[in-house]
Amino acid sequence: MAAVSIDLEMKRFTNEAFVEKAKKLEGKLIENLVKPAGIVTVDEKGKIHPGAKLEDLPGMLLKKGDSVVLDFEDHQVGYVSLKLKSAGSPQDAPAYLRLKFGEIAKELIEKSEEYNGWISRGWIQEEYIHIDVLPVCLKLPRRYAFRFLEIYVVDTSLKYQVVVEEVVCRAVSAVSKEGVACVADPRMSQLDKVSLRTLQNCMQSVFEDGPKRDRRLWLGDLRLQALTNYETFKNYDMVKRCLYLFGGLTRDDGAIGACLFTEPEYIVDDTFLFDYSLFFISTLKDYYEASKDLETLKDLWQPAYRQIELARERFNDNYIIEGSDTFWCFVDWKKGLDKQASAQAIYIYTLNAAIELAKILGKEELAKQLQEEKGYCISAALKYLWDEKLHVFISGAKRQVSYASQVWMVLAGVKKDQEAGALLKHITEINPDMGMVTPYMNHHYVEALILCGEKKMAVDYMKYYWGGMLSYGADTFWELYNPENPEESPYGSSAVNSYCHAWSCTPAYLLRKLEKEEKTNGISCN
Structure with a gap:
């Protein structure tokens, strides 16, 4: 049995064996x-x-x-x-x-x-x-x-x-760009170059969210950094190190924190977010697919599955999630964004990953149970959150229409194929006031477009959004960029905005993903 220590005052739980594994994986800068x-x-x-x-x-x-x-x-x-x-x-x-x-x-x-x-x-x-x-x-x-x-x-x-x-x-x-091949399309080379520089400068002893601010490990950022890293720098040990830190430094009920510190000691922060905790499952699945590291998957399966058990507590008897007025779920920095529908979809999205991992681990009965639960959650989303007249998903008591709700329902597979593509085109056409402000949310919009086969829309949007930052002279991509208000800040002033931020690095991943699909299917995105 792994050695553990408990901080009763802060209600933290430490799996010492996991933390020791993480320490041994720290590389030399x-x-x-x-x-x-x-x-x-x-x-x-x-x-x-x-x-x-x-x-x-x-x-x-x-x-x-x-x-x-x-x-x-x-x-x-x-x-x-x-x-x-x-x-x-x-x-x-x-x-x-x-x-x-x-x-x-x-x-x-x-x-x-x-x-x-x-x-x-x-x-x-x-x-x-x-x-x-x-x-x-x-x-x-x-x-x-x-x-x-x-x-x-x-x-x-x-x-x-x-x-x-x-x-x-x-x-x-932690990494060098030497040996990292550029994307084939020369028209996208600057987008790729700045993406790589963004990720490189955020890779220190861990994947930092931003080397200026906050200089610590956030789970939402880690998931996107890791995906980009697999296609570029291929530093698997750093991802493994971060996964063991998150799995080993939890709240006393097993909840995985949104972020953690490595100095002056390894410790989980007191911020816990519904979506970030669940993304531990997705990050673990992505890591296994890239590395085939079965030992790490076996080690971290239990803390991963625990996030599903805890997330279930937020659902009502109709399999619909219930939020709160607190900072309970991130999704995006967009002011006024209702997160109920996005959270419902993110739960389904991470159930997809959990089902895959359960099957890999030979947990067939559990995989079957999760599949049934997923069906209930999808049915509930279609029954209670889909507006048949507006042809969009709504969120919250005020029936808010947002980009985020549609994007996450597509990524979760609640709407698929032609229906999913039609939904994204529809939300783009009506362009609701509740838009997207972070590269983090804009990444998921582009990924949803690619999933639907709307590859040209995806490329054009990357040129518009991340290319917009390039037009302002960006050497690395920013924490927040609103094309309609480039100086926008969630903090009260752009003076503390981060202009090299982890969740902004994904064009390097998205472009390579598109190139792979072009080679496989012979379909040009230009």
Whole structure:
């Protein structure tokens, strides 16, 4: 029997054997030294313009109020060192500097003192530093996610200036793009390149959701990162490590958390989401299909199946899920989104995965029971959530119509084949107010289109949505992008938005999935 420990105060449960397996799977990070590619200026709209020549940097004398913006040309994740000295008279007062990092240039003109959002301003990558003695090699202890670095001189004295001799970033990632083949279609190469960079920079000791923020392991992100990883970097051990962490760090009733921390200790967060917990099953199934690792499947089957048992508690006697006013299910950041219908479909979606895994493990009777339950849930969805007049699924007491409800019902197989394709075309035509705002939800829309055989619609939408971020100069894809309001934020300010985010990396997966289908069926998506 596996060794376990229980934290009664926080009602957490730890399977020590699983956590030990996860620790042994931690890989060594690949390091590269990266220097700035140029000097730029940033205008009041956040647009970049060419600045002085980089070779002139060591000759620039920076006094009070002066600044220089270094452009590293691509998104970096790593540790920054600055080689600084003084010029003029002997240093008679500390050099007082502000260092500001930006994943996009607009972050450099954000005024952090005006931020009033609901998550910590501690995520804003800005440092005020006193330097008593120059010259110095200043090694910043934090890890940063950035493309741009602004060095601003708050003050020196009237007698000397600061000279920036050199700036270097020790960039880190668990993987290298070397050996990863690009997609065949050259018109999609930039989309693929930025997707790969997004995933690469989110692969650290675990699959992080964002290297700027929140820098931890979220299950919804992991599922999509893992799918993309199987088609590109093929780092199976990292997926396995994350699965064991989620399976080994649970609530005392066995619920798998939405996210967990690895520092200063391995611990599950206190956020539990209906859909994320269930996605542990789907992620485990995808991992087994990619790796054929039966031992891990056997180990983690029980914590996976436990999520179904817990999810059943939310269903009423009619096999319809009942939500709540709390943050109980994610689906998307869209404000006002009712999640009942999506949650119903996600339960069916994960039942599909559980049935497959039960059969692989030889649990035929359980697979049969799950199949029957799935039938009841589908029948209930068609009876209570399908509007025959509107020809859409509705959600909640107000009978809300949203993209999310239709997309998840298609992915779950509640509507199939021609009916599914017609439903997606219909919801696209009526374009309800309750749209989609995250790349996470938009990924599922594209995946549903592919499932229905609407491959050209899928490609065109990727060009529109992720291509929209490219039009704004994205080096990595963002946590949130609303084409109608690119600066939208669920946090009260875009200053804390993440511009390299795990759930945005999936075009690299979707494009390769389409290429495979083209080779198999000989059908072009162009």
